[in-house]
Amino acid sequence: MSGTSHDAVDAAAADLALRGDSLLLTPLGMVSAPYPEELRAALTTALPPASTTMREVCRLDTRIGQAFAAVADRAVRELCDGRADLVVSHGQTVYHWVEQGRVHGTLQIGSPSWIAEATGCPVVSDLRSRDVAAGGQGAPLVSIVDVMWLRGRPGVPAALNLGGIANLTVAPAAGEPVAFDTGPGNALIDAAVHALTDGRLDYDRDGSLAARGSVDAALLRRLLDEPYYAKPPPKTTGKELFHWPYLRAVLTDGDRLPAEDVVATVTRLTARTVADAVRSAGAGEVIASGGGIRNPTLMSMLRSALRDTPLRTSDDLGLPSAAKEAYAFAVLGFLTVQGLAGTVPACTGARHPSVLGSITPGGRGLRLPEPAATAPVRLRVVPV
Incomplete structure (x- = not known):
């Protein structure tokens, strides 16, 4: 992920497992890389209140996707011994469309296809849009x-x-x-x-x-x-x-x-x-x-x-x-592939909970696990 400061791309690795009513999270570490200076400058120039072009949006979507892919691939190799089941990408927020207190849309760019191609893993992305479609703010998703x-x-x-x-x-x-x-x-x-x-x-x-x-x-x-x-x-x-x-x-x-x-x-x-x-x-x-x-x-x-x-x-x-928000989005993607909702309507204002995101298949196609029977109600952080 890269946050609203858009200075770097962070990737956190976690081992996640359902145990009864708990989701166990074991932090495996984080890697980070600054955006290339030229890319960061192009992103800064395109962000509101500046105007931009569809050509530049396409270029940024591709180049940010490639930057994310490089950091994700590094995380898989360095933190996961070259083996990972899933990558979750928050993307780079470039616009959050709010008028009169209502969110009409939200846009995070950074094409997930580059991440799937680089890592061979399925990728969950575009996590905010479903909550917006359900009448929510799309945030704070954590x-x-x-x-x-x-x-x-x-x-x-x-x-x-x-x-x-x-x-x-x-x-x-x-x-x-x-x-x-x-x-x-x-x-x-x-x-x-x-x-x-x-x-x-x-x-x-x-x-x-x-x-x-x-x-x-x-x-x-x-x-x-x-x-x-x-x-x-x-x-x-x-x-x-x-x-x-x-x-x-x-x-x-x-x-x-x-x-x-x-x-x-x-x-x-x-x-x-x-x-x-x-x-x-x-x-x-x-x-x-x-x-x-x-x-x-x-x-x-x-x-x-x-x-x-x-x-x-x-x-x-x-x-x-430093990695807390990245771990939170890892959890959201994990809930998605388990077929579980990733929102609390009281927090986002949505009409109902929603399973979040879109899934891009990895190199071995797409094999989702059997949906979890019950949703976890607590998160336990397990020391390595």
Whole structure:
């Protein structure tokens, strides 16, 4: 998979097995490779709010598929001793079509045929579209995995993914779970850093720019006026909304702020909107993963904004934080080939649960297992 930061392709390998009402996940490791610079630049140029052409979409679909195939093949060889039963590809999200709170469509590109050809494995892809067709948001799809994973923890635990967009899954012991995108995770931070350094930097390494800056209260207030934050869940958003032109429009002519202050302010915005979402959902602890946890300034601001709510990482629960979302999509693909639904309607807003994705046959044709008799209700992470 590659997330909304679109900086690299990650592949995680897992051994998955059904045991009674549990799905056992043994993490086998992760490999990662940055997008080739030319490909990343072409993708960045084509993403909203920019316009593009069908020619460029075709080229990107092919080249991203080839990049995914190379990393998947490496994962099979290095992490699975050359043997794997299934590859699951999230693809690269390039557009999430939202109007008036309703998701009409979603597009992830990166042709799975290249992955099937390179690995010989069947490939599950296009996982979000079926939930959208069933009236859902198509996100956060990791919510079913989070609900199974957090089941049995005391209180009201919440799983937080700090990717380009931040999303939250809250799983109370009683009552329905809830999941939604809280707003920007790293999206506005990355956009500000790239624009204000004239492209020399793509992200705030170690949160150093934000750490040297000061939060501008007036700018923060204007950013917090964004209507998305007040919408009730389920809700989703993306870089279609949170991008550099959006931030530039909020910066007034009077905001002659140093770059460090702008980066500090949008970092505080992420921490504040996540913390507000945690409180509104009644969560009693937060278990974070995603690239944002490697930003110590963001994590410090988030701890402060959460006040007495404990903040942990998924590593503390045995699930490597750098690969947590990739492991979640591995689970979704596993559920698909078992004939099991991969969504929680209370989390995505869909009319019903759905078996997700499309399947591209591998080199040996397509032989699906017998459908599982019962769906797992909990996820157990098994140490290697």
